Amino acid sequence: VGRIFVRGPSIMAGYFNDPEATRGALKDGWLDTGDMGYFRDGHLYVVGRAKDMIIVRGRNHWPQDLEWAAETADGLRSGDTAAVSLPGPDGEEVPAVLVQCRVREEEARRALAEAVKRAVQQGVGITCSILLVPPRSLPRTSSGKLSRSKARRQVLAGELPVLLRID
Structure with a gap:
């Protein structure tokens, strides 16, 4: 798996009035798509x-691996989670799973968070922080896809309410 760069006559010349973004995206005529993928049997697979x-x-x-593992916990639906990295206490990035929580009782919330933490540990083999957030609060793109980068920004800015966090 590697980063996908493309080149050709239809590639943009740059971002309008944004030379810094242009420098970040275009290198020696190649456009960095921001995607990761691989070739197999002559086909490009974006992952x-x-x-x-x-x-x-x-x-x-x-992040999808952490999300799929997390969603095996009882009471969660597909799309209820977003896996991101957040700054840890020592400054190093740590994995975190944001979980849309529909339960109100504190004990039930803690049980849900612990179940998700166990599911990720068993499914992926890493320990992560769990942040319970209100239902329907994870940001989506205009096409309905989960926006992990926006969710991360919202958590860091204190714009996404956290009902419970366990590290």
Whole structure:
């Protein structure tokens, strides 16, 4: 799996009035798509966004893997989670799973968070922080896709209410 760069006559010349973004995206005529993928049998398979990758002790983890593992916990639906990295106490990025929580009782919330933490540990083999957030609060793009980068920004800015956090 590697980063996808493209080149050709239809590639943009740059971002309108944004030379800094242009420098970041275009290098020697190649456009960095921001996607990760691989070739197999002459076909390109796109597997995710580079900015969403979670790195733990030098190993790359796809956020989807953490989300799929988390969603095996009882009471969760597909799309209820977003895996991101957040600054840890020592400054190093740590994996975190944001979980849309529909339960109101504190004990039930704690039980849900612990179940999700166990599911991720068993499914992916890493320990992560769990942040319970209100239902329907995870940001989506205009096409309805989960926006992990926006969710991360909202948590860091204190704009996404956290009902419970366990580390």
